[in-house]
Amino acid sequence: MQDFSQLHAIFDRTRGYINRFMSIIQPIVDAAQDEHTRLYYHHILEEEEQRLGRLEQLVPHLEELAANQKSDQLSDRELSRLLSDINLERFGLHNFREHLELSLYEFRDEETRLDLDGMREKTHADYLLVKDIMSRLSERFSDVYHADLTDHDEGHDVHQVDHLKASAGVASVTSHPAAPASVPGKKGLTVGSLKGLH
Amino acid sequence: MQDFSQLHAIFDRTRGYINRFMSIIQPIVDAAQDEHTRLYYHHILEEEEQRLGRLEQLVPHLEELAANQKSDQLSDRELSRLLSDINLERFGLHNFREHLELSLYEFRDEETRLDLDGMREKTHADYLLVKDIMSRLSERFSDVYHADLTDHDEGHDVHQVDHLKASAGVASVTSHPAAPASVPGKKGLTVGSLKGLH
Numbered sequence: 001m002q003d004f005s006q007l008h009a010i011f012d013r014t015r016g017y018i019n020r021f022m023s024i025i026q027p028i029v030d031a032a033q034d035e036h037t038r039l040y041y042h043h044i045l046e047e048e049e050q051r052l053g054r055l056e057q058l059v060p061h062l063e064e065l066a067a068n069q070k071s072d073q074l075s076d077r078e079l080s081r082l083l084s085d086i087n088l089e090r091f092g093l094h095n096f097r098e099h100l101e102l103s104l105y106e107f108r109d110e111e112t113r114l115d116l117d118g119m120r121e122k123t124h125a126d127y128l129l130v131k132d133i134m135s136r137l138s139e140r141f142s143d144v145y146h147a148d149l150t151d152h153d154e155g156h157d158v159h160q161v162d163h164l165k166a167s168a169g170v171a172s173v174t175s176h177p178a179a180p181a182s183v184p185g186k187k188g189l190t191v192g193s194l195k196g197l198h
Numbered sequence: 199m200q201d202f203s204q205l206h207a208i209f210d211r212t213r214g215y216i217n218r219f220m221s222i223i224q225p226i227v228d229a230a231q232d233e234h235t236r237l238y239y240h241h242i243l244e245e246e247e248q249r250l251g252r253l254e255q256l257v258p259h260l261e262e263l264a265a266n267q268k269s270d271q272l273s274d275r276e277l278s279r280l281l282s283d284i285n286l287e288r289f290g291l292h293n294f295r296e297h298l299e300l301s302l303y304e305f306r307d308e309e310t311r312l313d314l315d316g317m318r319e320k321t322h323a324d325y326l327l328v329k330d331i332m333s334r335l336s337e338r339f340s341d342v343y344h345a346d347l348t349d350h351d352e353g354h355d356v357h358q359v360d361h362l363k364a365s366a367g368v369a370s371v372t373s374h375p376a377a378p379a380s381v382p383g384k385k386g387l388t389v390g391s392l393k394g395l396h
Contacts, residue, residue, distance in 0.1 A: 034368075035359050035365075036300070036364070036368065039296065039299060039300060039356050039359070040300060042356050043293070043296040043297075046292075046293070047293060050293075053346060053348075077275050081275075088286075094244075095245060095248075098237065098244070099241075101237060102238060148251060150251075158233070158240050161237070163233065163237065166234070167233075167234070170232075
């Protein structure tokens with residue numbers, strides 16, 4: 001029961017993060033001076049939109065399960081489906097962490113960088129928590145569900161890198177030589193200055 | 199019935215494309231000279247790995263449905279689950295198209311560029327076909343399933359861009375100023391030269 005409450009809190013939080021992340025990235029798409037930059041951030045936003053669409057279904061479902069203690073009444077098929085959906089969103093958290101890390105290489109202003117890194121840190125902690133919960137749930141319900149609990153944090157050195165540090169001295173990655181110079185103002189965008197865009 | 203045969207052929211093809219795409223991109227990760235490049239392509243590969251994992255379940259399921267004409271025997275819940283899984287892979291095809299387009303900006307040799315663009319063209323056609331099939335199936339089974347048939351090809355100018363052309367004159371996007379110069383040899387990698395890596 002407590003597992004479903006925790007999962008609800010995690011996916012509700014990440015839903016809020018997606019909106020915050022979109023408000024930071026959308027202006028980069030809008031101000032893009034070349035097709036690669038536009039495609040790059042458009043693509044990241046689109047994946048997060050797809051995730052948001054799935055979470056709009058999953059979060060209320062988890063809330064109901066947590067509130068009404070209904071998880072015991074789920075059929076085997078319903079339970080298997082639910083665990084599969086949660087596992088997909090475990091991957092979603094992992095991918096979001098990487099979207100946040102990739103975005104660190106775009107921004108030079110400290111406020112945005114710290115905001116992105118704060119979301120990254122919490123998202124990583126949430127990912128690990130969902131992994132633990134999934135491992136517990138798939139053991140408890142091993143008769144109806146076998147999770148692919150691939151750990152996306154082991155075996156890849158890239159996940160050990162502190163991308164806040166690594167990105168600190170790098171000029172915006174999308175202002176590559178063949179592209180027109182990027183808009184100087186866009187590096188100065190802050191979460192605060194974007195609030196009006198929603 | 200024919201729908202499931204067609205879906206099987208499409209997702210079987212894209213499964214092969216994922217492996218071909220990975221053999222083109224993995225050497226870029228391995229030869230990456232900076233953390234951003236490594237993270238960027240690692241991230242794309244990881245998302246395709248996740249998709250491959252899902253397709254390893256879906257493709258045999260579709261094959262069985264197509265071969266044994268079993269789709270009439272599916273319960274409402276099973277059918278709803280199946281349509282939801284297919285719809286997720288519709289998004290997967292769309293995202294793969296963008297991974298292919300983004301990768302066009304990395305390579306300068308014609309053989310690799312035409313291979314990527316060929317997969318992009320077929321993937322886009324497959325995406326449109328799955329959209330049609332899904333729209334037909336969700337109408338036919340409207341009592342058990344309501345698809346989110348968001349069209350990811352309308353309303354975004356970026357999808358009208360010919361990225362093969364747009365990327366033609368651009369230096370590798372990951373050889374940005376602050377990063378060490380990229381390995382000259384990596385631009386010369388071809389699918390042919392990578393066959394030994396599998």
